[in-house]
Amino acid sequence: MSDELAIQADGLVKSYRDVRVLSGVDLQVPAGTVFALLGPNGAGKTTTVRILATLSVADGGRARVAGFDVVRERREVRRRISLTGQFAALDAAQTGEENLRMMGRLAGLSRAATRRRAAELLGQFELTAAGRRRVGSYSGGMRRRLDLAASLVGRPSVIFLDEPSTGLDLSSRQTMWQVIADLAGSGVTVFLTTQYLEEADRLADTIAVLDGGRLVAEGTAAQLKRRIGAQRLDLTCVTEAAWAEVARRCGERAVHLDRTTLTVGVPTGGHAAQVWALLDAADPDRTLIASFAVRGATLDDVFLTLTGHPKETADV
Amino acid sequence: MSDALTMATRSLRLSVRSPDALLTALFLPVMLMVVFVYLFGGAVDIGTRYIDYVVPGVLLLCAVTGAGTTAVTVCQDMAAGIIDRFRSMDVPGTAVLAGHVTASLLRNIVSTVLVAAVAFGIGFRPHASAARFAAALGVLLLFVAAVSWLAAALGLLVSAPEAANGAMFFLMFFCYASSAFVPVATMPWWLRGFARNQPATPVTETIRGLLLRQPVGPHLWPALAWCGGILAVSVLLSMVLFRRRTA
Numbered sequence: 001m002s003d004e005l006a007i008q009a010d011g012l013v014k015s016y017r018d019v020r021v022l023s024g025v026d027l028q029v030p031a032g033t034v035f036a037l038l039g040p041n042g043a044g045k046t047t048t049v050r051i052l053a054t055l056s057v058a059d060g061g062r063a064r065v066a067g068f069d070v071v072r073e074r075r076e077v078r079r080r081i082s083l084t085g086q087f088a089a090l091d092a093a094q095t096g097e098e099n100l101r102m103m104g105r106l107a108g109l110s111r112a113a114t115r116r117r118a119a120e121l122l123g124q125f126e127l128t129a130a131g132r133r134r135v136g137s138y139s140g141g142m143r144r145r146l147d148l149a150a151s152l153v154g155r156p157s158v159i160f161l162d163e164p165s166t167g168l169d170l171s172s173r174q175t176m177w178q179v180i181a182d183l184a185g186s187g188v189t190v191f192l193t194t195q196y197l198e199e200a201d202r203l204a205d206t207i208a209v210l211d212g213g214r215l216v217a218e219g220t221a222a223q224l225k226r227r228i229g230a231q232r233l234d235l236t237c238v239t240e241a242a243w244a245e246v247a248r249r250c251g252e253r254a255v256h257l258d259r260t261t262l263t264v265g266v267p268t269g270g271h272a273a274q275v276w277a278l279l280d281a282a283d284p285d286r287t288l289i290a291s292f293a294v295r296g297a298t299l300d301d302v303f304l305t306l307t308g309h310p311k312e313t314a315d316v
Numbered sequence: 317m318s319d320a321l322t323m324a325t326r327s328l329r330l331s332v333r334s335p336d337a338l339l340t341a342l343f344l345p346v347m348l349m350v351v352f353v354y355l356f357g358g359a360v361d362i363g364t365r366y367i368d369y370v371v372p373g374v375l376l377l378c379a380v381t382g383a384g385t386t387a388v389t390v391c392q393d394m395a396a397g398i399i400d401r402f403r404s405m406d407v408p409g410t411a412v413l414a415g416h417v418t419a420s421l422l423r424n425i426v427s428t429v430l431v432a433a434v435a436f437g438i439g440f441r442p443h444a445s446a447a448r449f450a451a452a453l454g455v456l457l458l459f460v461a462a463v464s465w466l467a468a469a470l471g472l473l474v475s476a477p478e479a480a481n482g483a484m485f486f487l488m489f490f491c492y493a494s495s496a497f498v499p500v501a502t503m504p505w506w507l508r509g510f511a512r513n514q515p516a517t518p519v520t521e522t523i524r525g526l527l528l529r530q531p532v533g534p535h536l537w538p539a540l541a542w543c544g545g546i547l548a549v550s551v552l553l554s555m556v557l558f559r560r561r562t563a
Contacts, residue, residue, distance in 0.1 A: 050400075054403075055403055078404060078406040079406065082404065083400060083404040084401075085397045085400055086397070087396065088397060089398040089400060090398065091326065091330060091398065093333040094326070094333075098329070102325075102326055103401075103405070106319060106322055106407050134333075150401070151401070154405070
């Protein structure tokens with residue numbers, strides 16, 4: 001294996017009882033990069049993270065993290081990673097500082113080093129003032145930040161973040177994104193899972209799309225967008241019957257269908273000739289479409305094209 | 317070992333900071349003692365002063381009540397994300413559980429002192445040497461350790477804290493159906509066999525014998541064997557359950 005890969009997985013397979021959760025997942029994450037595993041609920045994202053973070057053992061396949069095998073050299077891996085799950089791994093009845101110190105001691109730091117590290121992290125995550133308050137009194141955003149701070153106490157080289165911004169309001173999410181972007185700048189490897197396409201787009205160097213336990217695409221955000229065309233043509237129809245007819249004519253090509261706004265979205269390269277052709281194909285008699293708009297494709301479009309079903313609504 | 321100490325500090329801090337649970341664990345045994353001594357005591361004629369008879373039993377009940385907190389907190393821990401964090405940091409499950417049990421022991425020492433103080437205040441008069449006192453305390457702590465590990469195992473076994481609490485009420489039944497509060501001979505015949513041969517009776521009799529300067533001969537070894545056995549089985553069971561729950 002190459003020294004430059006922080007994470008390498010080959011053919012990971014995992015079932016719970018009779019349900020196949022992962023069916024052969026391969027991953028390569030270069031050290032010092034941000035990797036996003038994108039997928040809907042139940043795609044197998046958390047299972048993948050748990051296997052890589054040594055908390056679950058795959059039924060088949062192998063994985064190395066930070067240069068060590070996740071099963072045979074589990075302890076070595078654990079010394080070099082941290083995991084921040086979907087639910088804050090903190091004691092609500094301890095203060096922020098006490099939580100960090102506890103993690104510091106467990107990470108093997110001395111008492112003095114623990115105190116220094118806790119103060120440093122509280123400062124870095126803008127929690128110095130809240131450090132002496134119990135975590136129970138924190139807002140959701142503060143809790144997430146402290147949780148992430150707690151995962152950094154032992155200076156891991158690979159950081160796993162399982163849905164780091166699920167359940168956060170917009171402003172907390174943006175703070176979180178800034179924190180993750182800063183982390184990425186510090187040279188650690190970040191592996192995050194998300195249902196938010198925007199999040200993957202904003203943070204990740206490489207994105208892999210996981211659906212039904214399989215990777216359906218991998219690449220940079222730009223590469224993924226290119227796979228289905230850089231633009232999307234949104235057609236707004238005159239009536240519901242017209243909308244149904246246009247949707248039927250676009251068939252498999254439609255990546256966006258909205259009955260309430262009577263729109264159908266179709267990918268396109270964006271050239272006038274292509275748009276013209278699409279309009280003609282969708283509405284040869286020029287009676288069904290009221291207006292159209294061409295806009296940049298989002299990862300949502302990519303996702304829909306790749307997985308064949310719309311992204312499930314995130315539970316916020 | 318260092319991990320276990322960190323975990324014990326954590327558990328202790330958490331129990332001090334959940335005042336309602338702590339107050340229940342501390343005052344419920346005192347209330348129970350007062351109830352037994354003043355409400356039931358008058359109706360119980362056992363030939364000696366009832367308060368001297370009942371205090372060892374109350375201490376046992378106190379241990380089981382206190383361990384109930386352990387079952388609940390272990391259960392809550394398992395449901396929270398923090399266990400995954402501990403595991404991904406390579407903290408052994410035994411360290412996490414030992415932390416809970418240590419906190420349980422310390423809580424119980426406090427509640428035992430409280431019960432003893434109130435007992436003296438309302439007329440408990442043991443006549444034992446310092447060595448016998450120490451031996452009684454030793455047996456009691458061994459019992460607390462055994463019940464606390466058992467509670468930890470129960471906390472791992474059930475999925476909801478309410479169920480953990482319920483399981484501990486079931487254990488309290490062992491205290492009631494023993495010689496802790498009334499002599500076994502006064503029970504219906506079909507209960508006597510069970511009452512005589514379950515752990516709460518020899519442990520109560522040993523502590524009672526030590527405190528009241530009576531012979532403890534026939535009860536000491538069964539008491540130690542029960543406590544040791546429950547302790548060993550519970551520690552092993554906890555380790556297996558912890559591994560299974562976190563697999």
